Amino acid sequence: MSQANNDFLDVSRWTGKIYSNGWVTAQGGTQTVTAPANGAHLADVGRATPDDLRTAAAAASLVQPVWEATPGAERAKILNKAAEILQANADELAPWIVRESGATAPKAANEIAHSAGFIRAAAAAALENHNTTLKSVDGRNAQEEMIRVPHGVVGVISAFNFPLFLSIRAIAGALATGNAVVHKPDPRTAISGGVIIARIFEEAGLPMGLLHIISGGGDVGAAICEDPNIAMVSFTGSSAVGAKVGEACGRNLKKVQLELGGKNAMIVLDDADMDVAASNCAWGAWIHQGQVCIAAGLILVPAAKAETLAAALTAKAHRLPVGDPATEQCALGPLIVEAECKRIEAIVEDAVAKGATLHVGGKAKGTMFPATVLSGVKPGMRAFDEEIFGPVAVIASFDDDDHAVALAKMSDFGLAGSVIGGDVARARAVGNRLRVGHLHINDQPVISSPLAPFGGRGKSGNGTRISGPAIWEEFTQYVWITTKPAATAYPF
Template sequence: MDGAQFSFFDDGTWSGKIYTGGWVDGSGGADEVTAPADGAHVASIGRATPADLGAAAKAARAAQPAWEATAPADRAAILNKAAEILEANAGELIPWIIRETGSIPPKAGIEIEHSAGFLRAAAEAAQENQTQTLASVDGRGASEELIRVAHGVVGVISPFNFPLILSIRAIAAALATGNAVVHKPDPRTPITGGVMIARAFEDAGLPSGLLHIVPGGADVGAAMCEDPNIAMVSFTGSPEVGAKVGEACGRNLKKVQLELGGKNALIVMDDADIDVAASNAAWGAWLHQGQICMATGLILVPSATAGQLIEALGTKASHLPVGDPAKEECALGPLIVEAEAKRVEGIVEDAVAKGATLHVGGKPNGTLFPATVLSGVKPGMRAFDEEIFGPVAVIAEYDNEDHAVELANMSDFGLVASVIGTDVRRARDLGMRLRVGHLHINDQTVTASPLAPFGGRGRSGNGCRISGPALWEEFTQWVWVTTKPAATPYPF
C-alpha cells in the first residue's frame, strides 16, 4: 500500500500480477486499484484476459483429480492452515481492506474473522462421510451406493462489498469437496477479494494449479461461463449480471449458483421496544454504508408508533460521522464509486418528489453519503421497490399484520426478513408468512453463519444455497454405484 512492505503481504511479490501457477504477468497488462474515499493509488494488479482464463481453467482441470483423491483430512488441514494464516496476519491485512473497500476497521475485522470461520467450517465438512447405501430392489444381488463426487473445476465470481468473505466462502467450499477453482474477483477490490486469498493458500501449502486468481473485466466472466473446462460457476452480485451468468451457464449446461441481493424487510411489531427496534434498524440499514445484500432495505412500522421510530433513527443518523476510515475515525465510509452515490441520491430524490419525507442526510459529498432517513415511503417509489445499496433507512407504515406481510412480500427479492416484537411466538408466526431464505426473530437482517445455508428466493437467486449442508449439495453431484460379486449372463 503506497510502498508499505510486510513480511506476509509484501506487495513486491504480487504487484501487477495475476495468480495462476504462481504470480505471473496477465496478458492484459496491469490495472491501478484506487481508494474509494479519495481515488488515491492503493496497488497495481495484473489484468487477466479470456486467454488467461482459458489457460487457468485447463491447468485447474489437470490438477483437480489428484486433489479429489487427496485424503479428506489432508484437504482439511490446508483449509485450517489458511484460516490460521489470515488470523495471524490480520494486523497487516486489515489496513489494506480499509483502504481498498472503504470499510471501517470493525467491518474489516469481520472480513478476517468470518472468512476464517468459513474456512474452518469447510474443513470440517470435508471430512464428513458423503456415501449412502441403498437397498437393492431388483433382486440382482448387487450392493448399491450413492457417492458424492466433485464437479471438477468451479469458477467463482465475487462482488466488491465483502470481497474476502464472499470470495472465500465459495472457494473454501469448492476446495473442501475436491474441486479446483478459478476465481475472478471484482476489479475494484482484487486485493481483498483475490490476492489475500491466494497468499493464504500459498503459505498453507495448497498444491499448485488448484487455485487461480484472474482479475479482469466482464469479458473474463463471460469466458468463464463458456469455458468447457469449468463445470460450475458460483456468482455473487447484481440480479442483472446474475441473469446473464445464469443464461450463459444454462446454454452451456453448467451448474450455476446465484446469490443476487435483496430488498430486506424489518417488521417492527406493535409491542416492540421502539428504542431497541431503532438500534436494530440502524445497524441493518447503515452498516458498511448499506452496501450489503442483507441490508435492511425496508422498515415496516405500525402507524401508531412510526413517529417514535423516525425520531429515534433521525437522532442516531445525525450522530454518525461519515469519512475516510483510512484517515479518521468514522461510522460510515465511502460508497465504492461516486456514480453509486449519485444513483442513491436519485433514489432519495424520487421518493421525496412522490411524497416521502427526508428527515436526515440524502446528499452525498463525492463518494461519502451520510446516514439517511426517509419516511412515508410507498410502493411505486424507487426507495420502496429497489435494492438501494446505500445508507438509507426506508420507513413505511402498516395498518395491521396482514398489511405488513403484504408490503414485505411485494418485493421481487426474497433474501432476508426480520421481525422484532415482545411476543416471540406471534412475531415468528408472522415471519413464517414472508417469502425469504433467512428469517430472524428479534434481530436485524445482516446476519450470516458459515454453518447455515445462505441464499434466497425470487430475484435473490436461483434457489441454490451456499455453506452448511448446502456445501455438499451445491459443489458435488451424486454417482450411483452398483457392485455384484461376479458378472452373470443376460438372456441375449
C-alpha cells in the same frame, strides 16, 4: 499456530500479476486499484483476459483429479492452515480492506475473523462422509450405493462489498470437497478479494494449480461461464448480472449457484420496544454504508409508531460521522464509487417528489453518503421498490399484520427478512409468511454463519445455498454405483 509475517503482502511479489500456477504476468497488462475514499493509488494488479482464463481453467482441470483423490483429512489440514495464516496476519491485512473497500476498521477486522471461520467450517466439512448405501429393489444381488463427487473445476465470481469473505466462502467450500477453483474477484477490490486469498493458500501449501485468481473485467466473467473446463459457477453480485450468468451457464449446461441482491423487509410490530427496534433498524440499514445484500432495505412499522421510529433513527443518524476510515474516526466510510452516490441521491429525490419525508441525509459529497432516513415511503416510489445498496433507512407504515406481510411480499426479491415484537410466537407467525431464504426473529437481517446455508428466493437467487450443509449439496454431485459379485447373462 502460524506466526505473522511482517511483509506478508509484499507488493513486489504480485504487482502487475495474476496468480495462475504462481505469480505470472497477465496478457491484459495491468489495472490500477484505487481507494474509494479519495481516489488514491493503492496498487497495480494484473488484468487478465479470456485467454488467461482459458489457460487457468485448463491447468486446473489437469491437477484436480489428484486433489479429489487426496484424503479429506489432508485437505482439511491445508484449509485450517490457511485460516491460521489469515488470522496471524490480520494486522497487516485489515488496512488493505479498509483502504480498498471503504470499510471501517471494525468491519475489516470482522471480515477477516469471519472469513477464517468459514475456512475452518469448510475444513470440517472435508472430513464428512456423504456416501450412502441403498437398498436394492430388483433382486439383482447387487450392492448399491450413492457417493458424492466434486464437479471438477469451479469458477467463482465475487462482489466488492465484502471482497474477502464473499470470495473465501465459495473458494473454501469448493476446495474442501475436492474441486479446483478459478476465481475472478471484482477488479475494484482485487487485493482484498484476490491477492490476500492467493497468499494465504500459497503459504498454507495448497498444491500448485488448484487455485487460480485472475482479476479482470466482464469479458473474463463471461469466459468463466463459457469455458468447457469449468463445470460449475458460483456467483455473488447483482440480480441483473446474475441473470446473465445464469443464462450463460444454462446454455452451457453448467451448474450455477447464484447469491444475488435483496430488498429485505424488517417488520417492527406494535408490541416491540421502539428503542431496541430503532437500534436494530439502524444497524441493519447502515452497516458498511448499506452496501450489504442482506441489509434492512424496507422497514415496516405500524402507522401509529412510524413517527417515533423515524425520530429515533434520525437522532442516531446525526451521531454517525462519515469519513475516510483509513485516516478518520468514523462510523460510515465511502461508497465504492461516486456514481453509486448519484444513483442513490436520485432514489431519495424520487421518494420526496412523490410525498415521502426526508428527515436527515440524502446528499453525497464525493463518495461519502451520510446515514439517511426516509419515512412515508409507499409502493411506486423507487425507495420502496428497488434495492438501494446504500445507507438509507426506508420507513413504510402498515395497518395490521396482514398488511405488513402484503407490503413485504410485494418485492420480487427473497433473500432475508426479520420481525421484531414482544410476542415471539406472533412475530414468528408473521415471519413464517415471508418468502425469504433467511428469517430472523427479534433481530436485524445482517447475519451469517459458517454453519448455516445462505441464499435466497426469487430475484435473490436460484434457490441454491452456500455454507453449512450446502457445501456438499452445491459443490458435489451424486454418482449411483451398483456392484454385483460377478457378471451374469441377460436373456438377449
